[in-house]
Amino acid sequence: MMPHSTRYLIVPGWQGSPAEHWQSHWQKVLPDCSRVEQKDWMLPNRQAWIAELECQIAKDRRPVILIAHSLGCVTVALWAAQAAPALLQQVQGALLVAPADVERQDCPEPLRNFAPITEKPLPFPGFVVGSSNDHAATAQRALQFAHWWGCDSVILPQAGHINVDSGFHRWEQGFNWLYKLQERADYQHIA
Template sequence: MPQSRPTHPRSTTHSFSASPAASAPVVLTVPGLRGSGPSHWQSRWETVRRDTRRIELGMWDRPRRNPWVTRIDQAVRAAGAPVVFAAHSLGCIALAWWSELAGLHWPGPVRGALLVAPPDLGFRPLAAELADFAPTPRRPLPFPAILVASADDPWISIAAARSLAADWGARFACVGAAGHINAASGLGEWAEGQVLLQRLIDPSQPAPAPGDDACARPAPPAMDAAAGSAMVGG
């Protein structure tokens, strides 16, 4: 597997005050391991939002970095408009790898990215399944991003999520105790997430991000392999 590039110094977050293109963007969802079922907020968005469609990454149960990166690249090239990503879990890591390997610059085809519940690739019960995506790329992203974390996500600690947001130059948002922020979280169309998405789609319309207070609590007990697997995708 190709080695990652050296880690760069932490960047400041991108300003949301300007967009690289005047046309309305396309929202591309990037699911994670095992995909996103009909009750997942990504699937619900694809149903209720006319601007939203899924990147069909394939290999949902046995994901591989390079094929997923290629599918992301193809989807961006075929979009015909600026792109805003709505990525979940392993999809966030795949998106970071695409940004790393594509050598993107700002401004470019991507207007922003909502990065929801990126996992810690060292999560033991699933480490083997995620190994092709390791190590997590930590180069600053060349577009505005919001990283959304949950206080009781079994895949990543709040400290690790904050650190990743800082390395990527992303705004950090906490949504309280919402598990892996997937179908099991029971979010429906996830109105709070759509508020954050709109902040990326139209930077001229400020919208408050959830505060950090909801995540200022002790970490939950570690899950076993079966429980952790149940939190995947959905």
């Protein structure tokens, strides 16, 4: 487990994460956890979302673990591809759950400005959790993102978009991947 000085930052996706979403539950139970609050959840703007993520990371100089969902995963990857080294060093790892494929043919119009998805590896440990039947990204695409970003990955069977609509409220199982990510981050920090 990471030292208490490490904080957690929830990075929601399109339309935010409602009170019954697992990200909201995790925010209540994880120590020292906050969330990125975007100015416009319905009409996301790539540059504005990246800038707000950067602002939330920069305002507290302690190490941080990012916990992203859907469009939040793409935002994390895009931010990491262009962020300053000093800020990148603060990030101990990123749990990227159900990344949204903003390049897919049926992608909702408000999300298309997040394309193209970066292929640049993350400069910190990452773990991608996808699903075998996610409408926002096929399992193959989720694995491709993990490969591009240099992340470990797992595909959950029949988990949908790993959100409230697919029955994920508290999602206690997800802590397993958060702890694996933290162990990897600890190991890399010591090595």
